[in-house]
Amino acid sequence: xxxxxxxxxxxxxxxxxxxxxxxxxxxxxxxxxxxxxxxxxxxxxxxxxxxxxxxxxxxxxxxxxxxxxxxxxxxxxxxxxxxxxxxxxxxxxxxxxxxxxxxxxxxxxxxxxxxxxxxxxxxxxxxxxxxxxxxxxxxxxxxxxxxxxxxxxxxxxxxxxxxxxxxxxxxxxxxxxxxxxxxxxxxxx
DNA sequence: ACCGGGATGTTCT
DNA sequence: GAACATCCCGGTG
Numbered sequence: 410x411x412x413x414x415x416x417x418x419x420x421x422x423x424x425x426x427x428x429x430x431x432x433x434x435x436x437x438x439x440x441x442x443x444x445x446x447x448x449x450x451x452x453x454x455x456x457x458x459x460x461x462x463x464x465x466x467x468x469x470x471x472x473x474x475x476x477x478x479x480x481x482x483x484x485x486x487x488x489x490x491x492x493x494x495x496x497x498x499x500x501x502x503x504x505x506x507x508x509x510x511x512x513x514x515x516x517x518x519x520x521x522x523x524x525x526x527x528x529x530x531x532x533x534x535x536x537x538x539x540x541x542x543x544x545x546x547x548x549x550x551x552x553x554x555x556x557x558x559x560x561x562x563x564x565x566x567x568x569x570x571x572x573x574x575x576x577x578x579x580x581x582x583x584x585x586x587x588x589x590x591x592x593x594x595x596x597x598x
Numbered sequence: 599a600c601c602g603g604g605a606t607g608t609t610c611t
Numbered sequence: 612g613a614a615c616a617t618c619c620c621g622g623t624g
Contacts, residue, residue, distance in 0.1 A: 444616070453616070463609065480617050481606030487616090500616060519619070531617050575616050595617095602622085611613080 410557050412549050415471035419445040419490040419497035424586045426488070426557070427564040431504060433537050433555045436512050438504030438527050439562075441591035444573045445584040446487070448496035452578035456496035466545050467496040474555065476534070476544040483531035486539045488548065488557070502530045502574070502585070505593040513537075529595040565589070569598055 410429065415422060423445040431438045446454040448467070455464040455477065466475040467489055475487040475498050487498035504527035506513055513526045513536040520526050527533035534540070537555075546552040569587040572580055574595065587594055 446616075455616080458610085461609080477616085478608065479615055481608070481615090483606095483617050485616065502616085521619095529617070535618095573616070577614090600622105600624085603620095605617105605619090607615105609613105609615085 410472070410549065410559060412470075412472050415488060415490050415549075416492060417471075417490060419447055419499050420584060422488070422490045423499045423584070424568050425564055426499060427568055427586060427588050428562040429564075430507065430558045430560055431501070431533075431537065431555075432551075432558050434509065434512075436509035436537055437507040438533065438537070438593070439507055439591075440501065440503075440557075441505050441593050442501075442503030442585070442587040442595055444500040444502055444586070446498050446500060447584075448491070451582070453573065453576040453580075453582070454496070454498075456498075457578075460496075464496070467498050468494055469545070472547060472549040474539070474543055474546045474548055476539055476541060478541065479531075484534040484540050485530040486534050486537075486543070500530055501533060503528050503587065503591075503593045503595050504533050504536075505591055506536070524592055526593075528593045532595075571598075 491497040
């Protein structure tokens with residue numbers, strides 16, 4: 410994808426990311442669920458209370474990956490959006506496994522089925538081996554072998570929209586977007 | 599199928 | 612010292 414694709418408000422980028430591909434070597438997944446986080450205007454965003462060492466990548470230029478560690482054991486991955494200094498991002502929450510499933514399984518030994526390889530933000534991070542070493546990777550130039558690609562499949566004309574999952578502050582904001590009925594959603598829908 | 603609780607440690611108050 | 616953009620397992624129905 411181009412830099413300008415990401416350099417918009419995360420609430421605009423999020424639905425446009427649906428049906429795009431996450432590519433890392435043999436591993437490929439189609440994006441079916443995302444959430445937008447909007448910097449200073451969003452109480453659920455890590456950037457709400459300003460810049461810290463942890464969220465520094467969010468404040469940088471668009472098109473880079475922001476990876477954070479949570480619950481003492483999980484990584485989650487965001488795509489940085491907006492303009493430099495703005496701190497808006499899109500959380501990747503669910504992918505349909507497309508290729509490289511054997512490699513994904515190897516990194517997700519506890520997954521009950523292939524449907525669960527990438528059906529959640531920490532699950533897909535595990536399946537694609539996304540950790541701290543990927544924080545800041547430039548997705549536009551396939552930095553560290555990771556990129557987001559367009560295979561010509563358009564986003565759904567009418568995506569599912571709901572409140573974001575697992576947040577307390579800003580719980581009412583409808584900034585989760587998903588492909589209805591897709592394999593790899595973090596919840597049935 | 600659905601629900602409840604424990605794991606585990608970084609980050610910020 | 613509390614909260615945390617979660618996951619997994621084992622219980623029950």
